[in-house]
Amino acid sequence: MIPAAYAVLNLDAVQHNLQRVRQLAPNAKIMAVIKANGYGHGLIRIAKALQNADAFAVARVDEGIRLRKAGIKNRIAVLEGFTCAEELDELVNYQLDPLVHSVDQLKILESREEHDACAVWLKLDTGMNRLGFKPKEFCQAYQRLNKCSMVRSPINLMTHLANADDRQDAITLKQISLFYDTLALLPSDPELSNELSIANSAGILAWKEALTDWVRPGLMLYGISPFSDSTGEQLGLRPIMGLHSRLIAVKSLLKGDKVGYSGAWVCEKSTILGVVAVGYGDGYPRHAKSGTPVLVNGQRVPLIGRVSMDMITVDLETQPDAKPGDPVTLWGDGLAIEEIALCAETIPYTLVCGVTQRVQIVEKSELKTAVSLIPGICY
Numbered sequence: 001m002i003p004a005a006y007a008v009l010n011l012d013a014v015q016h017n018l019q020r021v022r023q024l025a026p027n028a029k030i031m032a033v034i035k036a037n038g039y040g041h042g043l044i045r046i047a048k049a050l051q052n053a054d055a056f057a058v059a060r061v062d063e064g065i066r067l068r069k070a071g072i073k074n075r076i077a078v079l080e081g082f083t084c085a086e087e088l089d090e091l092v093n094y095q096l097d098p099l100v101h102s103v104d105q106l107k108i109l110e111s112r113e114e115h116d117a118c119a120v121w122l123k124l125d126t127g128m129n130r131l132g133f134k135p136k137e138f139c140q141a142y143q144r145l146n147k148c149s150m151v152r153s154p155i156n157l158m159t160h161l162a163n164a165d166d167r168q169d170a171i172t173l174k175q176i177s178l179f180y181d182t183l184a185l186l187p188s189d190p191e192l193s194n195e196l197s198i199a200n201s202a203g204i205l206a207w208k209e210a211l212t213d214w215v216r217p218g219l220m221l222y223g224i225s226p227f228s229d230s231t232g233e234q235l236g237l238r239p240i241m242g243l244h245s246r247l248i249a250v251k252s253l254l255k256g257d258k259v260g261y262s263g264a265w266v267c268e269k270s271t272i273l274g275v276v277a278v279g280y281g282d283g284y285p286r287h288a289k290s291g292t293p294v295l296v297n298g299q300r301v302p303l304i305g306r307v308s309m310d311m312i313t314v315d316l317e318t319q320p321d322a323k324p325g326d327p328v329t330l331w332g333d334g335l336a337i338e339e340i341a342l343c344a345e346t347i348p349y350t351l352v353c354g355v356t357q358r359v360q361i362v363e364k365s366e367l368k369t370a371v372s373l374i375p376g377i378c379y
């Protein structure tokens with residue numbers, strides 16, 4: 001029997017995707033971004049599959065601590081930095097490298113007397129207007145940071161691209177020039193060579209100007225395209241996650257019958273309806289519109305009606321022999337997650353991050369045994 005709502009992870013693809021980053025940025029060190037539970041794939045699992053990355057990046061301190069407690073030894077950058085002295089203590093204790101992006105953080109660092117206790121990334125805001133010092137404030141922030149005894153030299157420098165997923169948008173080149181122009185004004189010390197970082201996945205794939213000492217791929221490591229007009233596979237990546245479930249009911253409907261909440265779908269002719277055990281309670285997007293493709297027995301059929309918490313409904317007109325228990329793929333082999341994201345007017349980031357706790361995660365290499373461990377289910 002095939003279980004309801006489960007995700008299969010092909011971890012062999014992680015190494016392939018890392019190699020693809022190395023190919024595109026052969027001279028750069030790779031900071032693998034594994035925030036938000038490794039984009040929903042499992043923080044520790046992905047960190048272990050990526051041990052040969054040069055560093056990791058997470059958003060929050062607690063994510064970094066979880067990695068250290070799991071025995072991860074790589075450098076780890078914490079992209080949101082810290083907001084209080086206690087959090088800075090944790091960063092030091094666990095040897096995590098914070099982003100420094102605000103004057104409040106500088107003040108905390110200046111109040112400390114330890115020596116060389118932590119490495120930092122100083123962030124320049126080149127137009128994203130989220131975290132980072134403005135170009136005008138940057139030189140002073142750099143000099144203040146340089147005087148902090150607890151901060152290790154040389155200070156690492158980074159910025160973040162706001163529009164790199166739009167290959168036509170010249171804003172990206174402006175951000176990159178602003179980054180270098182601002183760095184050119186820093187006091188130069190030939191003894192020191194700061195390491196720089198600009199590119200996220202879209203930067204790596206579309207903007208060679210963004211390649212420098214460090215690249216920070218996230219989405220592409222999971223085999224997914226950051227561009228709305230291509231799939232990961234078209235970019236030479238291999239998707240890691242597939243989301244699967246099964247049919248649990250099949251029935252005939254007549255012309256005029258309404259399907260699901262609000263009767264949002266009205267049958268234009270008689271057909272066969274399939275009910276699939278997956279819904280927004282599993283992370284399937286509630287806004288997936290009628291017509292969103294679903295694979296039943298490996299064949300495309302359209303979603304019809306509203307997505308509910310535990311179920312979706314599909315039109316089985318082209319598959320009159322489908323029966324309860326048959327396998328269903330929501331995204332994965334043969335059905336690109338990028339296409340599902342478009343049908344739900346969202347981005348693939350939210351789909352992978354949104355897979356909920358109810359969904360059993362199974363590594364492909366352990367598929368047979370792992371699935372049989374779910375109570376009441378044999379594969």
Ligand SMILES: *Cc1c(COP(=O)(O)O)cnc(C)c1O
Pocket residue numbers: 033035079160199200201202216217218219220226
């Ligand atoms: C999330 C994030 C990344 C990775 O972005 P992707 O688009 O997933 O490659 C890189 N840098 C920063 C600062 C981030 O917040």
